[in-house]
Amino acid sequence: MGLLEGKRILVAGVTMDSSIGFAVAKVAQEQGAEVLISNFGRALSITRRIAKRLPVEPVVLELDVTDQTHLDGLADQVREHVDSLDGVVHSIAFGNPETLLGGKFLDGPWDDVAQALQVSAYSLKSLTMAAKPLMAPGSSVVGLTFDATVSWPAYDWMGVAKAGLESTSRYLARYLGPEGIRVNLVSAGPLRTIAAKAIPGFSDLEDLWTTRSPLGWDNTDQEPTAKAVCALLSDFFPATTGEIVHVDGGFHATGA
Numbered sequence: 001m002g003l004l005e006g007k008r009i010l011v012a013g014v015t016m017d018s019s020i021g022f023a024v025a026k027v028a029q030e031q032g033a034e035v036l037i038s039n040f041g042r043a044l045s046i047t048r049r050i051a052k053r054l055p056v057e058p059v060v061l062e063l064d065v066t067d068q069t070h071l072d073g074l075a076d077q078v079r080e081h082v083d084s085l086d087g088v089v090h091s092i093a094f095g096n097p098e099t100l101l102g103g104k105f106l107d108g109p110w111d112d113v114a115q116a117l118q119v120s121a122y123s124l125k126s127l128t129m130a131a132k133p134l135m136a137p138g139s140s141v142v143g144l145t146f147d148a149t150v151s152w153p154a155y156d157w158m159g160v161a162k163a164g165l166e167s168t169s170r171y172l173a174r175y176l177g178p179e180g181i182r183v184n185l186v187s188a189g190p191l192r193t194i195a196a197k198a199i200p201g202f203s204d205l206e207d208l209w210t211t212r213s214p215l216g217w218d219n220t221d222q223e224p225t226a227k228a229v230c231a232l233l234s235d236f237f238p239a240t241t242g243e244i245v246h247v248d249g250g251f252h253a254t255g256a
C-alpha cells in the first residue's frame with residue numbers, strides 16, 4: 001500500500017515536467033494519491049499538455065494566487081472533482097529576474113519586491129486559507145523554500161521572499177495546529193527548473209552544491225525533494241509542524 005493511499009492532494013505550481021510540483025504530483029500518484037494540479041495565466045495551457053505525462057492525467061485547475069476571485073472560488077472548483085483535500089502543496093514563486101535577482105539587490109524597486117513577496121510568501125497563507133474549508137484535522141500543507149537563514153549570490157530579493165515564506169509557514173503552523181492542520185516546508189538544493197534558470201548567476205549556486213554537499217547533489221533530479229514533500233503530506237509526520245526539512249545533499253550542515 002502506498003504512503004498516500006486514498007489521499008486527495010492539490011499541487012499548486014506545475015508548468016513543465018521539470019517543475020518540482022510535477023515531480024511531487026508523480027510521486028504522490030505512485031504512492032496512491034488522487035492528485036489535482038494548478039497553474040495560472042498563459043502557462044496554464046502548457047500545464048494541460050504536461051499533465052498528460054503523469055502516470056494518471058490529473059484535473060488541472062486555474063489558480064493565480066494573486067487573484068482574490070480565484071482564491072475565493074478555489075474550494076468550489078475543487079469540489080467539482082473531489083469533496084475534500086488531505087494535502088496542499090505550494091510550489092510557487094516569482095521575482096522579476098531583471099530587477100530583483102542576479103546582483104540587483106541594492107536597486108530592487110518596491111513594486112517588484114512587493115510582487116515577489118505576494119507571490120512567493122504571502123500566497124502560502126492565501127492558498128492555505130482558500131483550501132482550508134476542504135481540509136479536515138490530519139491534513140497537511142507543504143511548501144518549498146531555498147534556505148533563507150543566510151544570504152546567497154544572485155538569489156537577492158527572492159532570498160528575502162523565502163525568509164518571509166519560512167516565517168509565514170511557522171505562523172500558519174501556530175494558527176492552524178489547533179485545527180489539526182500541519183504546515184511544513186522542504187528546503188531544496190538548486191534544481192534546474194524554469195524558475196531557477198531565470199535567475200542570472202544561478203549556476204554559481206549549482207557549482208557550490210556540487211563541490212560541497214556531503215551526499216553530492218544532482219541538480220536535475222527533482223525526485224528526492226518530491227519524496228520529502230510526499231513524506232510530509234503522509235501520516236508519517238503526525239506531530240511535526242512549523243518544520244523545515246532540508247533536501248540538499250547535506251549542504252546546510254557544512255561550514256566549508
Ligand code: NAD
Binds near residue numbers: 094119
Ligand atoms: P517552476 O517555475 O517550475 O515552478 C514555479 C511555479 O510557480 C510555476 O508553475 C509558475 O507558473 C507558478 N506561479 C508563479 N506565479 C504564480 C501565481 N501568481 N499564481 C500561481 N502560480 C504561480 O519552478 P520550481 O523551481 O519548480 O519552483 C517551485 C518552488 O520550489 C518555488 O517555490 C521555488 O522557489 C522552490 N524552490 C526551487 C528551487 C530550485 O532550485 N529550482 C530550490 C528550492 C526551492
